[in-house]
Amino acid sequence: MVTGQALVAKYTGGITDDSLLENGAARADSGDKEIKGPLTILLVGIDPRKSTTPPLSDSILIAHIPADMSTAYLFSMPRDLYVDIPADAKSGVRAHTGKINSAMALGSQVNGKINVRNGFQLLSKTVRNYTGIEEFDAAAIINFGGFKKMVEALGGVSMVIDMDVKSEHLAPDGKPRPRSSRCPVTSDCPHPYIGPQAYYKKSTKPVRLQPWQALDYVRQRYPYAGVPMTDYDRQRHQQQFIKAMAKEAMSKDVITDVNKMTKILDAAGESLTFAGGGNSPIEWAVALKGLNVDDMTTIKLPGGGKYASDGDYLGEEFRPAATADAFFQAVKDDRVAQFLLDNPSLVNKDS
Incomplete structure (x- = not known):
């Protein structure tokens, strides 16, 4: 067993890239390495089939940690949320x-190659523009294969x-x-697979899941046999998974x-x-060691489908929009706890 300081001193991992953040390089070089709340962190899960395939952000989660750094609030942006995507000079996106x-x-x-960093920066700008969150204090990209290895560890x-869930x-x-x-x-079959399915039975107490089971469970979003499962259920399960990890x-x-x-x-x-922002994952882990994970709150922002005038499906939208807007303002003002006391229906039942 070692102290937090010794842990930081011994860790020399090389998986950091502060250019993901707005002004990240400047912040990393500033010498100011203090990690203190309030903090807002962008977590993005991708599922690339090949390194040459543009990555879709299948999971977009945001963690807000209040000034006292006692707990965390976790919420999701639906993958199909219909938003304004800003222009980007490097990729030529209009x-x-x-x-x-x-x-x-x-x-x-970018220039005929896959530049995940630039893609993340455009996603981050899109999220910030939509929510009004001015900047993220930390960010992470992980593919689902990485999640599986971490759960195995x-x-x-x-x-x-x-x-x-099936x-x-x-x-x-x-x-x-x-x-x-x-x-x-x-082909484009809606349910192309056949044969027996892995099954996860509803429980009232925590169930120990093997790594493959955990990743499989949190990826499901398709209805079956009358169970009206949607992507909002998947978002909730992903939040629960992050909390469990x-x-x-x-x-x-x-x-x-x-x-x-x-x-x-x-x-x-x-x-x-x-x-x-100039701090390693270990330094962040040590700074947040006092966080009460049991009190981490997962949040459901209600929404539904958005359709064009001709009936075509465009994507998802938060409904009512005023509720989501008020919540995002509470995140900016670091008053999420009070907001949830006033709006308890937004708290997932697992929290």
Whole structure:
């Protein structure tokens, strides 16, 4: 076991990139490395099929930590949220409206190559413009393969399964479900897989999930057998997953043990890119060691489909918009706790 200072001194990981942040390089060179609240952090999960494929931001989560750094509030931006995407000179993207998860993919296409950093910067600007959050104090990009390796390093996670969920993708043994011969890869079948499905039964107490189970559970968003599952359910499960991972990683037997912490970060490897304004992931972990993860609150911002005048689906929108706008203002003003006391319906039942 080692102290926080020794942990920082021994860690030499190289997965930081402060250029993800607005004025990140300048902040990193300023010598001001103090981490203090309030803090707002952008977390983006991507699922690239190939390194040559523009990455879609399948998960967009924001964590707000109040000034006293006692807890955290976690909320999501729907991947299909219909927003104004600003122009970007490097990628040649023109200002337009579209689904928010396309911003990163479009911004990543620079001079015929994939530039994930530029794509993230365009996504960050899009999110900031929409929410009014002026800047993020830290940011992270991780692909789902990296999530799986990190959970493996943790030995799994414990989560309450808040609804019955069947997997679209995996069989009960964790292997991929076979694809129907009627739905070749080149086709656009809504449910192309056949055979038995992995099943996650609703529980009232935390269930220990293997790494593949945890990642599979939080990726599901398709309805089945009358269960009206949507992307909003997936957002909630992803928030619960982040909370569960934080609880495992911030436990006393991990946060003060350099070997365990570096094992978790090394497991992510090149799958994780972190920007901490001049501070490493370990320094952030040590600074946040007093955070009460059990009190971390996950938040549901209600919404629904947005349609054009001809009935075509455009994407998602927050409804009522005034509620989301007021919540974003509460984040800016660091008064989320009071806002949620006044609007308790926004708190997920797991919090």
